[in-house]
Amino acid sequence: MSAVSNSDQFKQSFREEAREILVDLESALLELNENPVDLELVGRIFRGLHTIKGSGAMFGFEDLAAFTHNLENAFDEVRNGRLQVNSELIDLTLSALDQIRAMLEDGAGVAPADPAACAEILSKVRQLAGISPEKPTREKAVPHPPVPVLGVGPLRDWHIHFAPGADMMRNGANPFLLLQELRQLGSLSVRASMAAVPPLGEQDPERCYVAWEMVLTTASDADAIRDVFIFVEDGCELTIEPSPMCAAEVTARALEDQRSQPTGRRSYDKPDNVSSLRVPAAKLDQFVDLVGELVTVQARLSEIAARRDDPEFAEVSEEIERLTSALRENSMNIRMLPIRATFEKFRRLVHDLARDLGKDVELTMEGADTELDKTVIDQLGDPLMHLIRNSIDHGIEPADVRASQGKPAVATIHLSARHSGASVLIAVSDDGAGIDAQAVRNRAIEKGVVAADAELTEAEIFALIFQPGFSTAKQVTDVSGRGVGMDVVRQRVDSLRGTIDVVSKPGLGTSVTLRLPLTLAIIDGLLVSIGDACFVLPLANTLECIELTRADIERANGKHVANVRDELIPYIRLREHFNIRTERPAIEQIMVVETEEGRFGFVVDQVLGNCQTVIKNLGRFYRHVQAVSGATILGNGTVALILDPQRLAQDALRSVTHGPRGHPASPCAKTSSRTSSVLDRTPTPVN
């Protein structure tokens, strides 16, 4: 039955929205913990709880609604100044949010995950708020007198027009309950308009044709009012405006509508306004996959068009190329999400860990609006969690140690995100003790990971902490110390074709930076050739292309340095780097590329042109290959490797510093880890 599946879909939509509200509630609670008198935050928390309660009841999550109702009451007491915010209330509410989350994930959402824990939380909350026990409230359409709720601002009138969407009733929502919700915000004058109700025989009996004109007198703002409609807003007509008319005028207008004849009715067949749409991630992935296929086929079409001397065909091919490019860009943009939600989740983790370990830690953020591909974001949670746990457990010193070193009593974990070319840099920094490089080295020797006489740079020593089972912790705690977390970080970052940079200074702190590709799907690239092999360089990193002649090489006395407008740019001969044994052309091309290590040139035989590049994974056998971030299929069906300029530059720097080591850097050479440290870089400043 479609009605049943619609209802399930609506419940699912409620779950998704509620999860987002829970994340926001956690953030607000933790901010409130730091600033207990912030009434804006109290209002935000109250509204979040109120929305979960009201909408939960509407979609059949009655136990969830009843449970949340008690929390809402407690925050009503806070809002009205009868209850002071303290850490006990914050911790209880955080625990309650965990239970709400469990109820949400429960099949039908009708049973608490842990009834005993719920009862205990409610008992403590009531005790704290001085509220007498009450029977669980079942939110039903039981009318009750208006209960004006005081907000934080002055009272004002809002004119609200609400016309439900075509499917609202079929989706299981009930407009009467929404009006009941509105009444909880203040004094409500409401009038139903029957103007759009069609004649009896023409009605779709499962559709709501009634619209409502309301005047709400409340101290709440427009956002709080809109929150009441949050789960039904899509597809509905909803306007919320400061009321220019008095209630009597609105009533008169609605009465006039109600008396009007069918000829004057609202056009109930016009398309409903839809401002945003929730789409399952799987559908989006499928869409992007199809765009990827289209890009590959388009490349083939362009290839054929280039071979034929047919202007008409070429014109069509160019037009398709233009459209494909626009489609690709749009589909990629749809997948780009700000990392804020992921960052915000860690407020709770930091709060709980700091409390459990008896440390005082503040979480600061920077660049939370940085956008990256949803697939990348989805896989970032675990690595960041392990890095933060590690920082708090091992990095941040106990309070007495910090005091003795003259450090601020409150330690800082700083999360930051920023774009860098086709990559995004996500950093977790702390102002703790830093990594003891000698201890890491000793432990590595002890475990037989490195030879006792091995010469290791600081960067290589830090890279050891990401080895499986590696830990210098003297004590294994509940939080970390088993040597698993950092290995998880490395594996996950490897799977995302990313790299890890570690900077640490004893006594000052540690900064771990994850460099990840912005997207895992399609990029703009420059197709280049060396001998018979084709490679793709990401366009985002590429600055310009200059010629390299034999004379230029002689002028530089054989050094791999090009003079570009009086700037000396070191270059890497990819022919030699990849051990390609074909004859060198008289004139080669240097692709000048911007990297984190500065500008570098990459010498190739020819630049073949722009290409939209659908990134294909090289497969698990090649996942440790450095300098290559994937492969793509060209229009003529051949495979081109996608180069990673950052890794190439780092390899070159390493070989300059230490001389060439081990095997030649063939694309097929397997290395033990992609992890590296930044050379000559000071620690990322921590706040």
Added chain:
Amino acid sequence: MPLTLESSDSLSKISLEGEIDIGCAAELQGLLVHALGSSKEVQVSLGSATDLDVTAVQLIWAARRAASASAVEFAVTGPVSEPLASTLLQAGFEDFAAIEIESLATGT
């Protein structure tokens, strides 16, 4: 059965019982259309109804309008429960509810 119809040439009486919601809407529409087309007087009894949702309200409202246009007597009978009356009033059906409840109060 939440909906029952007793019909004769002169009177059709539709009785609503319990919660009347979207699940009964199509049936209620059919009964109202049938009643209006077959009798000179139509009564809708809300005496046993505990709750009406908006789909039921708009069907009864449209039926009353259709009856008025075709000279069929139309009445809603009760007594309607206090919570139901309150629900209708609070949902803004003051004009609609007032007529129905008034008619009930006078025992028609």
